[in-house]
Structures are given as C-alpha cells and as structure tokens.
Amino acid sequence: MIISFVQTKGGTGKSTLAQCTVFSRALRKRFKSIALVELDAQGTLRNWWDERAEEGRKSEGVSFHHISSTQKEVFQEGIKTIAAHNKLIVMDIPGESTGRLHTRFACAFSDIAVVPMRTTTNDEAAFANNLYPIIRDIITMAPQKKHNFAVLPAFVHPKTSKAKLKAYYEEILPDHVFCLPAVYPARAVYENFNRNGMTVSEYASTVKSNKRQAKQAMAAVKDIEAIAEAIMEKAGKSNGNS
Ligand SMILES: Nc1ncnc2c1ncn2[C@@H]1O[C@H](COP(=O)(O)OP(=O)(O)OP(=O)(O)O)[C@@H](O)[C@H]1O
Numbered sequence: 001m002i003i004s005f006v007q008t009k010g011g012t013g014k015s016t017l018a019q020c021t022v023f024s025r026a027l028r029k030r031f032k033s034i035a036l037v038e039l040d041a042q043g044t045l046r047n048w049w050d051e052r053a054e055e056g057r058k059s060e061g062v063s064f065h066h067i068s069s070t071q072k073e074v075f076q077e078g079i080k081t082i083a084a085h086n087k088l089i090v091m092d093i094p095g096e097s098t099g100r101l102h103t104r105f106a107c108a109f110s111d112i113a114v115v116p117m118r119t120t121t122n123d124e125a126a127f128a129n130n131l132y133p134i135i136r137d138i139i140t141m142a143p144q145k146k147h148n149f150a151v152l153p154a155f156v157h158p159k160t161s162k163a164k165l166k167a168y169y170e171e172i173l174p175d176h177v178f179c180l181p182a183v184y185p186a187r188a189v190y191e192n193f194n195r196n197g198m199t200v201s202e203y204a205s206t207v208k209s210n211k212r213q214a215k216q217a218m219a220a221v222k223d224i225e226a227i228a229e230a231i232m233e234k235a236g237k238s239n240g241n242s
C-alpha cells in the first residue's frame with residue numbers, strides 16, 4: 001500500500017504529517033515494516049532521520065529513504081525497489097509550485113493521496129487550479145482510482161467543530177474527492193517536537209513533568225492517531241471499491 005501526502009501549495013504540513021503518521025500506532029499495528037520516503041530534494045526529513053540515528057533512537061519497523069532525483073524514471077524505480085521490501089510506503093511529496101512531476105506520480109501510484117488543506121482562499125485556489133486538474137486527468141484515464149483522494153482539513157483551530165468543517169469541505173469539493181473524518185489542528189508542538197530527531201510520542205514523554213506542554217503533546221499524539229486511523233479506514237474502502 002502507498003499513502004502520499006500531496007498538495008502543490010507549500011507549507012501545508014505534508015512533511016510533518018508523513019513524519020508523524022509513520023510512527024502512529026494505527027499504522028504500526030497493521031504493518032510490520034513501514035518505509036518513509038522523502039521525495040523532496042530539500043531533505044528536511046533526511047536531516048531529522050540522521051539526527052535520530054545520531055541520538056541512538058530506535059525506529060523498529062520503520063525505515064527511511066530519500067530519493068532526491070527529479071527524474072521520473074529514477075524515483076519510479078526507487079519506489080519499486082522499496083515496495084518489494086515494505087507492505088506500506090508513506091511518501092512525503094514536495095510542494096512544487098512548478099513542474100508537479102512528483103505530485104502526478106504520487107496521485108497516480110498511491111492507494112490514497114491525502115491532501116492537507118487549510119480553509120484559506122489560497123489553499124482552495126491552489127487545489128482547484130493546480131492539484132485538482134491532475135486528479136481529474138488520472139480519474140479520466142483510470143476511473144477505478146476515483147476513491148483514492150482525500151482532503152485533510154489542516155491547521156485547524158483546536159476548538160473548531162470537526163463536523164462543521166467536514167460539511168464545509170463536502171460542499172466545496174468535487175464529487176470524488178472525499179473529506180477525511182479527522183482534522184490536523186494547528187499546534188505549536190508540531191513546530192518543535194522533532195528536535196534531536198524525536199517523534200511526537202518521544203517528545204511527549206520528555207515533557208511529562210510540565211503539565212501544559214504535556215497536555216499539548218498528548219493532544220498532538222491523539223490528533224495523529226485519529227488521522228492515521230481515518231486514512232487506514234479510507235484506504236481499506238478504496239481497495240474494496242477498486
Ligand atoms: N499542525 C501544525 N501546526 C502548527 N505548525 C505546523 C503544523 N504542521 C506543520 N507546522 C509547521 O509548518 C511548517 C510547514 O510544515 P511542513 O514542512 O510539514 O509543510 P510541507 O507541506 O511539507 O511544506 P513544503 O510544501 O515546503 O514541503 C513547518 O515549519 C512546520 O513546523
């Protein structure tokens with residue numbers, strides 16, 4: 001199975017979500033070996049993974065792969081090799097305001113492409129003008145893929161009603177783009193949990209003695225579990241429908 005985080009608009013949380021969900025219980029209880037694949041030449045996750053190794057943190061059942069080539073043949077071949085050894089691949093796709101090669105590839109080859117999206121005019125316009133045309137082309141060529149795309153409301157105020165947000169997206173999204181029944185809240189903890197190569201759960205255990213920080217960190221752990229469960233449920237349905 002391949003899960004991708006895609007959105008042609010930059011800075012919507014794709015890398016952070018990929019980094020967090022691979023270590024979620026929801027994914028790890030279902031898959032013995034998970035490959036986190038960064039297709040972004042920037043190498044943000046590569047640096048974080050290197051720090052994990054330097055700090056001696058254990059990543060049992062999770063491996064990391066950085067494919068920085070922008071040549072389609074190269075990254076396609078790379079993913080094939082990784083897929084031969086891992087039942088689950090989670091791909092972090094670069095923002096790409098131009099080119100969109102990785103986005104096309106991810107949308108075409110993923111079992112589920114998750115689109116983190118803010119309720120901002122910019123994000124909605126980027127989706128409508130850049131990403132949706134790619135999705136539409138893929139569905140036209142391969143109609144069985146019409147269940148493979150899901151929006152995840154991102155940078156949501158923690159007090160916002162999930163039901164209202166879902167209803168909002170269902171109203172504005174095209175027919176075959178689904179809105180996940182989970183949200184990705186905006187929280188300061190997502191900006192700093194990953195120092196020294198930490199995962200969000202590892203970070204939560206280091207701040208246990210500080211009530212306020214611990215509460216924030218545990219809320220983030222819960223967000224990620226809910227997101228990962230929603231993705232798994234959707235992916236199960238996509239497979240059943242295709
Ligand atoms: N839920 C969140 N709440 C607050 N800040 C967040 C959240 N998720 C990510 N961030 C911060 O927002 C910035 C962008 O996040 P991230 O790098 O994950 O986005 P991206 O979509 O991968 O960006 P790009 O398109 O450049 O690859 C980072 O500084 C990150 O720490």
Ligand SMILES: [Mg+2]
Nearest residue numbers: 014015040094
């Ligand atoms: Mg990124």
